[in-house]
Amino acid sequence: xxxxxxxxxxxxxxxxxxxxxxxxxxxxxxxxxxxxxxxxxxxxxxxxxxxxxxxxxxxxxxxxxxxxxxxxxxxxxxxxxxxxxxxxxxxxxxxxxxxxxxxxxxxxxxxxxxxxxxxxxxxxxxxxxxxxxxxxxxxxxxxxxxxxxxxxxxxxxxxxxxxxxxxxxxxxxxxxxxxxxxxxxxxxxxxxxxxxxxxxxxxxxxxxxxxxxxxxxxxxxxxxxxxxxxxxxxxxxxxxxxxxxxxxxxxxxxxxxxxxxxxxxxxxxxxxxxxxxxxxxxxxxxxxxxxxxxxxxxxxxxxxxxxxxxxxxxxxxxxxxxxxxxxxxxxxxxxxxxxxxxxxxxxxxxxxxxxxxxxxxxxxxxxxxxxxxxxxxxxxxxxxxxxxxxxxxxxxxxxxxxxxxx
Amino acid sequence: xxxxxxxxxxxxxxxxxxxxxxxxxxxxxxxxxxxxxxxxxxxxxxxxxxxxxxxxxxxxxxxxxxxxxxxxxxxxxxxxxxxxxxxxxxxxxxxxxxxxxxxxxxxxxxxxxxxxxxxxxxxxxxxxxxxxxxxxxxxxxxxxxxxxxxxxxxxxxxxxxxxxxxxxxxxxxxxxxxxxxxxxxxxxxxxxxxxxxxxxxxxxxxxxxxxxxxxxxxxxxxxxxxxxxxxxxxxxxxxxxxxxxxxxxxxxxxxxxxxxxxxxxxxxxxxxxxxxxxxxxxxxxxxxxxxxxxxxxxxxxxxxxxxxxxxxxxxxxxxxxxxxxxxxxxxxxxxxxxxxxxxxxxxxxxxxxxxxxxxxxxxxxxxxxxxxxxxxxxxxxxxxxxxxxxxxxxxxxxxxxxxxxxxxxxxxxxxxxxxxxxxxxxxxxxxxxxxxxxxxxxxxxxxxxxxxxxxxxxxxxxxxxxxxxxxxxxxxxxxxxxxxxxxxxxxxxxxx
Numbered sequence: 001x002x003x004x005x006x007x008x009x010x011x012x013x014x015x016x017x018x019x020x021x022x023x024x025x026x027x028x029x030x031x032x033x034x035x036x037x038x039x040x041x042x043x044x045x046x047x048x049x050x051x052x053x054x055x056x057x058x059x060x061x062x063x064x065x066x067x068x069x070x071x072x073x074x075x076x077x078x079x080x081x082x083x084x085x086x087x088x089x090x091x092x093x094x095x096x097x098x099x100x101x102x103x104x105x106x107x108x109x110x111x112x113x114x115x116x117x118x119x120x121x122x123x124x125x126x127x128x129x130x131x132x133x134x135x136x137x138x139x140x141x142x143x144x145x146x147x148x149x150x151x152x153x154x155x156x157x158x159x160x161x162x163x164x165x166x167x168x169x170x171x172x173x174x175x176x177x178x179x180x181x182x183x184x185x186x187x188x189x190x191x192x193x194x195x196x197x198x199x200x201x202x203x204x205x206x207x208x209x210x211x212x213x214x215x216x217x218x219x220x221x222x223x224x225x226x227x228x229x230x231x232x233x234x235x236x237x238x239x240x241x242x243x244x245x246x247x248x249x250x251x252x253x254x255x256x257x258x259x260x261x262x263x264x265x266x267x268x269x270x271x272x273x274x275x276x277x278x279x280x281x282x283x284x285x286x287x288x289x290x291x292x293x294x295x296x297x298x299x300x301x302x303x304x305x306x307x308x309x310x311x312x313x314x315x316x317x318x319x320x321x322x323x324x325x326x327x328x329x330x331x332x333x334x335x336x337x338x339x340x341x342x343x344x345x346x347x348x349x350x351x352x353x354x355x356x357x358x359x360x361x362x363x364x365x366x367x368x369x370x371x372x373x374x375x376x377x378x379x380x381x382x383x384x385x386x387x388x389x390x391x392x393x394x395x396x397x398x399x400x401x402x403x404x405x406x
Numbered sequence: 407x408x409x410x411x412x413x414x415x416x417x418x419x420x421x422x423x424x425x426x427x428x429x430x431x432x433x434x435x436x437x438x439x440x441x442x443x444x445x446x447x448x449x450x451x452x453x454x455x456x457x458x459x460x461x462x463x464x465x466x467x468x469x470x471x472x473x474x475x476x477x478x479x480x481x482x483x484x485x486x487x488x489x490x491x492x493x494x495x496x497x498x499x500x501x502x503x504x505x506x507x508x509x510x511x512x513x514x515x516x517x518x519x520x521x522x523x524x525x526x527x528x529x530x531x532x533x534x535x536x537x538x539x540x541x542x543x544x545x546x547x548x549x550x551x552x553x554x555x556x557x558x559x560x561x562x563x564x565x566x567x568x569x570x571x572x573x574x575x576x577x578x579x580x581x582x583x584x585x586x587x588x589x590x591x592x593x594x595x596x597x598x599x600x601x602x603x604x605x606x607x608x609x610x611x612x613x614x615x616x617x618x619x620x621x622x623x624x625x626x627x628x629x630x631x632x633x634x635x636x637x638x639x640x641x642x643x644x645x646x647x648x649x650x651x652x653x654x655x656x657x658x659x660x661x662x663x664x665x666x667x668x669x670x671x672x673x674x675x676x677x678x679x680x681x682x683x684x685x686x687x688x689x690x691x692x693x694x695x696x697x698x699x700x701x702x703x704x705x706x707x708x709x710x711x712x713x714x715x716x717x718x719x720x721x722x723x724x725x726x727x728x729x730x731x732x733x734x735x736x737x738x739x740x741x742x743x744x745x746x747x748x749x750x751x752x753x754x755x756x757x758x759x760x761x762x763x764x765x766x767x768x769x770x771x772x773x774x775x776x777x778x779x780x781x782x783x784x785x786x787x788x789x790x791x792x793x794x795x796x797x798x799x800x801x802x803x804x805x806x807x808x809x810x811x812x813x814x815x816x817x818x819x820x821x822x823x824x825x826x827x828x829x830x831x832x833x834x835x836x837x838x839x840x841x842x843x844x845x846x847x848x849x850x851x852x853x854x855x856x857x858x859x860x861x862x863x864x865x866x867x868x869x870x871x872x873x874x875x876x877x878x879x880x881x882x883x884x885x886x887x888x889x890x891x892x893x894x895x896x897x898x899x900x901x902x
Contacts, residue, residue: 062661063764085663115605126605128613129582144853150761151793152579152833154568154617155841155848156875157857161581161613165606182663205523211546211634251706303524303602329524329604356607374607379597384608386863391856402608 005048010135010143010174016048017172017396018141026399029168031071031107035114037099039167039401040372041364050109053174061086065132065149067177070109077108081180089181090127091118094286098297098361103286109173115165118285119216119244122208122326124181128164135175136163139392149177162387168398169406170391184246188256189216189272189280190263192241197221197308200241201328203266205304207243208327210262212255216244216281217327224289224323230279233272242272244281287332289323295334296341296362302355304328313349318342337362343370350374373402409814410498410839412459412873415505419462419485426485427463430507433479434472438513440464449490449508453555454498454840456804461488461502468513470588470596470626477624478594480507486872487592489620491532491563494555496757497838499567499619503872511562514626517541526585526602528629531562535569538630546635550577553834554743565625568617570834572742573699575792576667577633579834581616586629589615589622592865602629614860619836620871622864636701639667641738642711644718645692645725649673649775649787652694653768655721656791659698660764662717664710668699669792670742673771676788676799683748686741689725696791697742745788745799754804755786756813757797760824761833764794770827774798774820781816795833796824822847837875851881858882 005027007013020027028044030036032051050071057067061084068077074092081087092111096103110116112134117126133147147153147160163170192203200219207214219241220228228234243259245252260269272280283289290297302310307328314320314333320342321334335342346357356374359367376384388395388406400406419426427441440446441463451458462485467473480487486506493500502508514530520542521527527549529538535556538549552571553559559569565587570579577583586600599611606612615622646652652671659669672680672688672695681688688695700710711728718726729735749755762770771787778785778800789797798820802813821831821841825848831841845854857875859882861868868884876883 060763060765062657064660065763115610117605121604125578125582128610129578138856142852142856144850144856146853146856148828148830148848150763150829150833152570152574152761152790152795153830154570154579154834154836155830155832156837156845156854157860158568158581158613158617159856159860161610161616162860163610164613165610170609181665202523205525208525209522209634211637248709250709251702254703254706301603301605301607303521303526305521305523306602326604329602354601355603376608377597379591379595380599380608380611383597383611383863387609387860390859390863 002046005046006052007048007050008052010137013053013172013174014137014141014143017137017139020046020396021139021141021394024394024396026396029172029398031110032073032105034095034101034106035110038095038360040404041368042399042401044399048172050107050172056080057175064180065177066180067149067175068108069175070173071107074106074108074111075104082183085183086180087183088178089120089124089130091120091285092116092127093118097286097288097292098290100292108176112164112173112176113166113168119218119281119325122217123213123215128161130178130180131160131164131176132179133177134160134163134173136171136173138171139394139397147177151179167401169388169402170397172397185248186252186274187244187246187277188252188274189277190243190256190259191270191272192263192266193236193270194238195219195241195266197311197322197324199266200239201304201308201324203241203263204243204327207259207263210259212245212259213247214243215246216242216284218242218284219324219328220289221322223321227289227291228280228283229288230276233276233280242280244277284325290332290334294337294363296337296366297360298333298335298346298357299360300331300333300346300350300355300357302329302350302353306353306355307331310349310353314342314345317345340370341366347374376403409811410457410843411878412457412503412839413878415503419505423462426483430463430465430476430479433475434465434467436468437472437476438466440466449493449502449510452493452495452498452500454496454501454838456810457498457501457839459502459504461508462505464508464510466510466513470590473509473590473624473626474594474596476509477590477592480869481593484867484869486869488871489562489566489624491560492534492558494559494563495567495838496759496835497832497840499836499838499874501839506872509624511560518627520632521602522547524602525632526629527632528627529561531626531628532560535559535561535564542632547632548635549630549632550583551580554746561628561630562625565616565628566618566620567836570790570795572668572670572790575669575790576665581613583631584612584616584628585631587612587615587625588627590624590626592623592869600629617836619838619875621861621875622870637703638707639699639701639735640707640729641697641699641735642714643725643727643738644696644698644723645689646694646696646721647692647724649694649771650768651721652696653771655696655718656767657764658717658720659714660792662713664713666698666792667701668697670697671695671787671789671791672742673787675784675786676745679748679752679786680741680745683751684741684744686737688741692724697738742788749786749799753801756800756802756817758800758817758820759832759835760796760821760829762794762796762824762827762829764791766827767791767794770796770823773823777819777823778816781812783813783816793833794829818844839874842873842875843877845877845880855881
């Protein structure tokens with residue numbers, strides 16, 4: 001393959017894509033290539049990296065707004081925000097551990113392209129909810145913008161959200177503007193041990209139903225717990241159900257005491273202090289509960305109460321290891337490497353439970369023959385194709401990364 | 407006549423009115439049809455009452471199936487359709503054209519399911535915004551976005567306009583609180599997008615539907631995220647010697663690392679008008695008021711108020727008053743929420759909705775005053791300061807044609823000011839017909855065509871909610887691009 005295309009500004013980006021569009025050159029779009037093993041394998045002619053489209057356009061901490069060029073590294077963004085006692089609300093997942101890379105890689109553009117949101121999504125919204133505006137170039141080579149830098153904006157259609165999570169198949173962002181939130185003064189985690197999945201999800205939902213603004217609600221079966229970083233946690237030897245509170249100190253103290261009482265019907269409630277809480281939730285964000293192997297991993301999204309039902313239905317067929325985030329509504333599922341990596345079983349369950357499943361980790365060959373993204377039904381499929389055609393009529397941007405034929 | 411043109415009706419459609427009514431009645435016999443002129447007059451405008459057009463026909467269906475059947479016919483016969491909730495749009499988002507059928511959705515008002523464990527509610531589109539919260543108040547849950555018209559406006563209309571409200575500073579706007587919709591496409595096909603899970607599959611169609619002003623399809627059911635009410639909520643009322651001090655104080659509060667549940671601003675004129683109307687005890691010797699609401703337990707609230715006080719003191723406040731109980735809290739909010747009603751008793755007014763970066767608040771408020779004076783108008787400011795969402799109310803006489811034209815010119819200039827300050831034309835009301843021709847202030851032709859192409863994907867013949875959102879000369883408007891419209895889905899379909 002020929003050398004990497006490295007646009008230095010949006011004009012460069014426009015020129016490159018305009019030429020590719022004219023020549024029907026298929027482009028793989030990457031940032032730092034941290035998600036190269038995700039999605040459907042592609043056949044492309046060139047690779048375009050946004051890594052030189054890097055840097056902060058502006059950062060206004062007093063307004064909780066930051067505007068970044070697409071290829072700015074996520075670690076640099078997080079470092080910059082931390083300096084001002086601020087953070088990304090949605091706590092993006094770091095896939096480094098899962099694919100055997102170093103953690104801390106990836107660009108802000110790739111986070112937005114994948115609408116990549118972690119545990120705090122349950123309280124403060126997904127990546128798409130923090131995205132205020134974008135500039136980008138579509139597959140026709142047209143440079144455009146949508147949204148802006150203000151917190152409320154209903155001027156015209158909200159393409160900003162439509163483009164977030166499109167995996168670089170509609171346009172290449174040159175710039176993204178995000179709202180950020182203040183860092184919390186302190187945090188703690190309340191922990192229940194040894195609950196089965198259904199009871200655990202009930203406990204998490206009860207916590208979420210409280211007025212105490214829980215910012216993380218996860219349940220790990222016994223095996224994934226053993227993979228966590230902190231030996232005091234990984235050696236607990238039981239399943240673990242964890243609820244995070246983040247706020248100013250007096251609020252955390254008050255709320256944890258209230259929640260403890262409320263959760264005591266589920267058993268003894270342990271408490272992780274600030275340090276253990278940081279370690280534990282960083283493990284959640286870095287997917288440390290998944291094995292560093294080639295075992296296939298699914299990410300399943302459904303209604304919280306349906307999470308354990310789905311897992312039990314799959315467990316009837318194959319042994320699985322499950323971790324529930326978002327109070328049960330997001331399941332990270334490791335399954336045996338059978339021929340269809342349980343795709344048909346998972347999707348059969350979802351057909352009656354509602355939701356969708358994405359194959360996150362699997363061999364290239366498996367990702368070629370299995371639908372990586374959840375298949376989309378007829379009319380929505382037509383609309384999806386229409387949207388792809390409207391932005392990228394020649395299908396030159398990340399061709400077929402999400403769906404065959406697109 | 408005013409600045410904003412509405413397209414001439416298609417004479418052929420007008421001629422066929424009786425026959426169209428007959429055919430539609432046959433298709434949806436259980437729907438209510440309003441054919442007489444007096445009945446249709448009730449639907450000729452919305453809350454932007456300056457603009458009126460008698461619709462061809464008004465139909466009130468009661469089910470998704472009926473909506474689907476009606477749309478399929480209109481699609482086949484090339485008849486334009488306007489979906490209407492409660493008609494509370496302030497931007498002319500539901501103003502009909504003479505050759506369009508209005509589909510009123512007020513009869514579809516069932517709460518279908520409330521699931522407290524999953525924290526979701528599934529409702530029909532005609533349920534009022536407040537009706538959702540009322541349905542779960544006994545369990546201490548609520549639906550967060552709270553536009554000031556929440557007693558009347560429908561959730562379907564909220565989705566169409568991506569409505570906001572007072573407490574969006576903390577809880578987000580409609581698009582952040584909607585998990586799924588049932589959508590009827592213009593050709594009658596019914597699709598379900600999203601559901602009870604937190605993220606969507608494939609492209610974020612929900613993100614596109616929210617705020618698309620009823621131009622991509624008709625939403626008939628909505629699944630919303632519901633939240634547990636806080637233990638308590640208390641507002642603090644702070645009076646200042648100038649708009650500038652109040653504006654700078656807003657920036658300082660947000661910059662301090664605190665996000666209150668609500669942070670509202672009223673200038674002197676608004677304070678006096680609201681106090682005169684609602685008699686809630688607002689101080690009349692101040693130039694500007696802020697209402698800062700915080701939530702939590704009593705102790706948490708007091709600690710947050712201590713924090714706010716520390717900041718406020720730097721701006722030499724004239725008054726600080728904290729609501730001591732529910733009654734006092736209700737009074738403070740009643741004054742604020744009566745603003746539009748109070749204003750309406752006094753004068754006709756034109757309510758704007760521009761947004762600016764909050765660091766520009768003090769600065770821009772000075773310019774608002776300057777521009778209004780230049781156009782010889784009085785303006786009252788009452789708005790969501792925490793997210794920079796201005797609502798200048800231009801007081802004018804709607805029966806005076808010259809004044810109306812001047813008010814619109816003044817409004818346009820104020821909105822241009824917002825865009826120039828780094829903001830946008832509309833934060834929560836929508837574009838509708840009102841700001842349609844101003845879209846080029848914010849968007850280039852290439853920006854606009856990305857949006858008009860999306861319209862074409864969903865509604866290739868541009869039949870849904872005509873003459874809204876895009877300038878009448880916008881690129882791609884009304885046109886079908888073959889490569890977009892030609893759609894068939896390979897891959898994945900076999901696994902459906």
